[in-house]
Amino acid sequence: AQSVTQPDIHITVSEGASLELRCNYSYGATPYLFWYVQSPGQGLQLLLKYFSGDTLVQGIKGFEAEFKRSQSSFNLRKPSVHWSDAAEYFCAVGGGSQGNLIFGKGTKLSVKP
Amino acid sequence: GAGVSQTPSNKVTEKGKYVELRCDPISGHTALYWYRQSLGQGPEFLIYFQGTGAADDSGLPNDRFFAVRPEGSVSTLKIQRTERGDSAVYLCASRTSGSSYNEQFFGPGTRLTVL
Numbered sequence: 001a002q003s004v005t006q007p008d009i010h011i012t013v014s015e016g017a018s019l020e021l022r023c024n025y026s027y028g029a030t031p032y033l034f035w036y037v038q039s040p041g042q043g044l045q046l047l048l049k050y051f052s053g054d055t056l057v058q059g060i061k062g063f064e065a066e067f068k069r070s071q072s073s074f075n076l077r078k079p080s081v082h083w084s085d086a087a088e089y090f091c092a093v094g095g096g097s098q099g100n101l102i103f104g105k106g107t108k109l110s111v112k113p
Numbered sequence: 114g115a116g117v118s119q120t121p122s123n124k125v126t127e128k129g130k131y132v133e134l135r136c137d138p139i140s141g142h143t144a145l146y147w148y149r150q151s152l153g154q155g156p157e158f159l160i161y162f163q164g165t166g167a168a169d170d171s172g173l174p175n176d177r178f179f180a181v182r183p184e185g186s187v188s189t190l191k192i193q194r195t196e197r198g199d200s201a202v203y204l205c206a207s208r209t210s211g212s213s214y215n216e217q218f219f220g221p222g223t224r225l226t227v228l
């Protein structure tokens with residue numbers, strides 16, 4: 001069965017520092033992979049997605065992610081974090097032909113001034 | 114334009130009661146999903162509608178949960194005989210037709226608390 005693991009429950013970084021959030025997936029075929037961000041009181045917002053092709057994917061708000069099939073990973077990165085990036089981040093994999101998503105448990109990002 | 118809206122934003126009920134949670138998708142979006150997000154967890158899929166019909170209800174935890182979308186727009190998630198374990202944030206998402214993996218747009222959720 002498909003699954004997503006986000007090993008880090010909570011990460012704190014200083015403003016201006018680089019960020020990498022880890023995501024590992026389990027899926028039999030070529031996966032559809034997503035990163036969402038959830039801010040308090042807001043709905044989940046799509047940051048980026050990977051379907052096929054170039055394994056380095058650019059998203060909104062300066063985020064990027066790299067698909068590594070050999071490591072079953074899809075880590076999210078940002079070169080310089082801003083205070084407004086503090087939120088919870090979810091990695092997800094496409095669960096079937098209907099488009100339903102299977103989410104990880106999320107990583108909460110705190111940003112120190 | 115307007116996004117996905119959900120009402121109420123918060124619902125407190127007593128164990129054993131019946132509740133209805135409403136989702137208004139983005140106009141023109143034919144696909145609609147319900148997810149449930151328990152504390153400290155990621156969203157979990159409940160049910161998927163394509164138009165008026167429930168195309169996949171494999172995520173519904175038991176027969177106390179039911180959802181409808183009679184006119185292919187607004188959807189209502191219905192929970193009978195609520196239990197404390199049903200306490201969670203219920204999320205709705207919609208997307209356009211075409212690829213199953215077109216972007217899903219999520220609403221802010223309904224926080225359900227069962228006392």
